[in-house]
Amino acid sequence: MLCMEAKEILKNHVCKITQLTDEQFDYFFSHFKKQSYKKGQAIISDGDNVDCEYFVISGCLKSFFINDDLKMYILQFAMPTWWASDFNALYNHTKATINLDCITDAEVLCLSNSDREKLCNELHSVEHFFRWRTNRGYVATQKRLLSLMNNNVKYRYEELLKMYPELYNIVPKNLIAAYLGVSRETLSRLYSSEK
Amino acid sequence: MLCMEAKEILKNHVCKITQLTDEQFDYFFSHFKKQSYKKGQAIISDGDNVDCEYFVISGCLKSFFINDDLKMYILQFAMPTWWASDFNALYNHTKATINLDCITDAEVLCLSNSDREKLCNELHSVEHFFRWRTNRGYVATQKRLLSLMNNNVKYRYEELLKMYPELYNIVPKNLIAAYLGVSRETLSRLYSSEK
DNA sequence: TTTCAAATGTGATGTAGGTCACGCTAGCAC
């Protein structure tokens, strides 16, 4: 039943962008594997071989980097219909340098790198979809890069909450800080000062 | 003659990634328009409609953002075989917020957004190529984002020069600073302090 | 209900890098 739901969510997401017949979509979908994870559970850890990318059905993931001083920087919060992985490791067949884990209980659909490439090769529409998806991620990351250079923490914080208001309730502030690239103390002082 | 050379450069670049017959490549290439620009000349300016993306044959471009205080932040230096544009505006049919201009005299091949989409639609291999290209840009931008949050200016400067040593001779230091997201004064103090 | 860890607030102090101001040099325009 929830499996049915997952299929519908993915279908909705993909068919908004590209045309697939029902049979084609069924075939596409048959390559995904459903997984459930508990809050706090790791999906990809530093040093792992990375085989899959993950389409979020429910819950919230984070992909993040840990530096030598054990400081965490969050690359992405992944909410339903978002895709997450260590894309660098996935595309280049290197070990993971990015971690992926669960902020809440989560259900995802996994697609392996080789299956994605196979599907892209077999179905032009699927290749089109994945081109679209990466374009979107690329442009969003460029915007974030500029914002990081150009705007102060306060502005970036407000921008983030305007864009993803649901994060405010789901994600603890120390993780928001790790996304914005500041210390949790500085972030805390921000909204105690305003109003 | 240089036109022949441009064609070869593009062919080399594309066929490293994807299979195209000679006729297919000729057809692909027929949609590009060669353009020459002088040092300092603008290709895309803030507020423009953005129709094309640009494949660099020779010279060096920069894409950059100017904020309200007239401070410049450089998104990308584009050397030969790199692609540049305001991809956000291009994909989303909005006005340019990113500028593109020439650090040196430059020759480029222009491809319009509609021709790209047409070609991607007609030739699966072309769609594959563009998916690959954006994947690469996406991953590189994510890395830069992390480096910006995690590393200090000195490290980022050395990292940049290690990756693109040719920039050192071509690009004035104030532009390097604008790429790293620091003031030219700070950058200047860096390498006067070391050794 | 108690307990414990995670999440959060806040003061004191340190620091990387920004800003402003000025001077020098080199190459291009006339």
Add this chain to the structure above:
DNA sequence: GTGCTAGCGTGACCTACATCACATTTGAAA
């Protein structure tokens, strides 16, 4: 040649944010 502007160095001072330390709150587990 003369003048002018872009590029670059450098000192003095300022500021946003980091770091460290400690207190308080909260929510989930036992």
